[in-house]
Amino acid sequence: MEYEKRLIPILREGIHIIKMFIYKTIRPGLAERYAERDRIYVNRLTGAIINELFGTPNWEEPFLTFNRENESIIKRELQALADDYPALKIPLTDALRVQFICDSQEGGENAQILSQAKELELLLMDRDFPLPDQFMNLARSLGELSDLTLQTPMGSA
Numbered sequence: 001m002e003y004e005k006r007l008i009p010i011l012r013e014g015i016h017i018i019k020m021f022i023y024k025t026i027r028p029g030l031a032e033r034y035a036e037r038d039r040i041y042v043n044r045l046t047g048a049i050i051n052e053l054f055g056t057p058n059w060e061e062p063f064l065t066f067n068r069e070n071e072s073i074i075k076r077e078l079q080a081l082a083d084d085y086p087a088l089k090i091p092l093t094d095a096l097r098v099q100f101i102c103d104s105q106e107g108g109e110n111a112q113i114l115s116q117a118k119e120l121e122l123l124l125m126d127r128d129f130p131l132p133d134q135f136m137n138l139a140r141s142l143g144e145l146s147d148l149t150l151q152t153p154m155g156s157a
Helices: 002-033 039-054 063-069 071-084 086-105 111-119 132-145
Strands: none
Touching: 002 039, 002 071, 002 086, 002 132, 039 063, 039 071, 039 086, 039 111, 063 071, 071 086, 086 111, 086 132
16 A cells, blocks of 8 residues: 555656657647647647646636637647557557556546547557556656656666
């Protein structure tokens, strides 16, 4: 039990790194598609898409109004993710599954998030569930790849 209490925050950190990796991956495409919009709009759109994927909408203003006003764009972009960014399926599948387990351990699971990802063809159903060390290695690798985390020599950290 104590192990799980220590493990969940570590896994959530990995989920957060993967969210940031997804942000950095999809933002340039959105900036190109919505070139007539300013940087703030593109940043909010990118964040809204990720929050929708992970079931973590931002209920504060100005994000609440932004999400409401751009609901159809957010949905359209969500539906395009699988085709536009197929390489995101592995980290997204792993992050959503780990998030589900973390939420379950904390009494707040939301199976709708996994169902939505499956409907969007983003969830790889035949992929094995990642063990914690495998998940954290994936998160760390993606973080290093996109300059989100510091590279550490093997055997440390």
